[in-house]
Amino acid sequence: MEIEPGLPVYSSHELNVAEGAEVERMRRTMDQPIPDPADWLEERELSRNILLTTVDKAVQWGRHYSTWPVNFGLACCAFEMISLAASRFDVSRFGMELLRASPRQADLMWVCGTLTWKMAPALRRIYDQMPEPKWVLAMGVCAISGGTFRESYAVVPGVNCIVPVDVYVPGCPPRPEALMYGVMKLHEKIMSQSVTRYFSIPLITRGAK
Amino acid sequence: MTVALSGKGVTEELAKRIPGAIVSSDDKGIIIASDKLLPVAEFLKSSQFALDYLANLTAVDYMDYFEVVYHLFSLQHNQSLTLKTRCYDRERPAVPSVVSVWCGADLQEREVYDLMGIAFEGHPNLKRIVLWEGFPGHPLRRDYL
Numbered sequence: 001m002e003i004e005p006g007l008p009v010y011s012s013h014e015l016n017v018a019e020g021a022e023v024e025r026m027r028r029t030m031d032q033p034i035p036d037p038a039d040w041l042e043e044r045e046l047s048r049n050i051l052l053t054t055v056d057k058a059v060q061w062g063r064h065y066s067t068w069p070v071n072f073g074l075a076c077c078a079f080e081m082i083s084l085a086a087s088r089f090d091v092s093r094f095g096m097e098l099l100r101a102s103p104r105q106a107d108l109m110w111v112c113g114t115l116t117w118k119m120a121p122a123l124r125r126i127y128d129q130m131p132e133p134k135w136v137l138a139m140g141v142c143a144i145s146g147g148t149f150r151e152s153y154a155v156v157p158g159v160n161c162i163v164p165v166d167v168y169v170p171g172c173p174p175r176p177e178a179l180m181y182g183v184m185k186l187h188e189k190i191m192s193q194s195v196t197r198y199f200s201i202p203l204i205t206r207g208a209k
Numbered sequence: 210m211t212v213a214l215s216g217k218g219v220t221e222e223l224a225k226r227i228p229g230a231i232v233s234s235d236d237k238g239i240i241i242a243s244d245k246l247l248p249v250a251e252f253l254k255s256s257q258f259a260l261d262y263l264a265n266l267t268a269v270d271y272m273d274y275f276e277v278v279y280h281l282f283s284l285q286h287n288q289s290l291t292l293k294t295r296c297y298d299r300e301r302p303a304v305p306s307v308v309s310v311w312c313g314a315d316l317q318e319r320e321v322y323d324l325m326g327i328a329f330e331g332h333p334n335l336k337r338i339v340l341w342e343g344f345p346g347h348p349l350r351r352d353y354l
Contacts, residue, residue: 010333010334013336013342016336016337016341016342017342017343019341019342020337020341020342020343020344021342021343023341023343024341024343117341118339118340118341153344153348154339154340154348
């Protein structure tokens with residue numbers, strides 16, 4: 001596209017219409033929240049044999065000490081997340097100091113703040129770009145349920161309308177200690193999540209459309 | 210300290226140059242007819258008032274009519290003026306765009322168009338800015354919901 005000097009550059013109208021149609025489609029189809037992935041709580045005898053538990057232990061240990069997050073800072077919660085990453089709280093103690101700019105290198109998405117409907121397609125796209133296995137942490141009341149803005153025309157009533165959520169951290173905003181506690185809870189979850197069982201979860205709870 | 214220009218002082222000059230433009234005026238600002246908005250804006254920017262900076266553009270819904278508010282500043286004289294214009298058509302409200310006079314009106318007029326539903330005639334890129342295309346209605350109107 002050639003740009004005439006001195007004139008402002010505008011985005012194409014077709015792009016906006018396509019984006020608006022995507023948002024409307026999400027609003028229509030995602031009334032019911034996606035159930036939280038909780039199948040890992042089930043006991044299964046087959047996958048509890050000695051060989052698999054040993055492999056599991058090694059894989060889980062590796063995974064839970066290297067959960068690289070992709071940060072989705074949407075509102076004031078993002079600052080608590082940033083201070084968790086900074087030197088005072090130092091999230092690198094958990095092996096997650098690498099806040100990835102690219103979702104393709106990340107295992108965990110923490111959604112920090114109010115998710116608006118216009119942002120929802122971007123959130124979904126980034127989630128879809130993350131490689132399996134992946135986890136989602138919803139931080140703050142806005143991400144959990146929409147919070148104060150739940151009744152608003154522009155706000156998604158909970159991130160679990162768009163992506164399945166593994167850990168919820170309540171607060172407005174939660175302090176970094178609370179987020180750290182949520183991260184530790186996620187570690188517990190990863191430690192009890194078998195490699196075989198993860199892929200036995202039905203597709204819908206893993207967030208596939 | 211910025212001095213707020215009295216609407217009455219500006220009115221005398223305006224009435225001489227552009228007759229029929231002023232609907233009413235007081236100490237706080239001037240209300241002008243919307244069909245004369247563009248010549249008035251050009252005059253205020255280029256005349257001795259030198260109101261060259263549009264600090265804010267917003268709109269108010271009074272149910273009977275919409276009022277578009279322009280907060281103007283003169284960086285040269287350190288003076289300010291509030292300009293208002295009204296449109297009474299609730300179905301298809303429209304006022305002229307002032308983007309050709311103050312470039313900064315571009316995004317602010319789009320915001321008013323998005324949230325209040327007032328069309329700005331002559332705007333180079335009038336489309337929604339905050340909400341998505343296909344959103345039903347205009348949420349800042351008082352009869353929304």
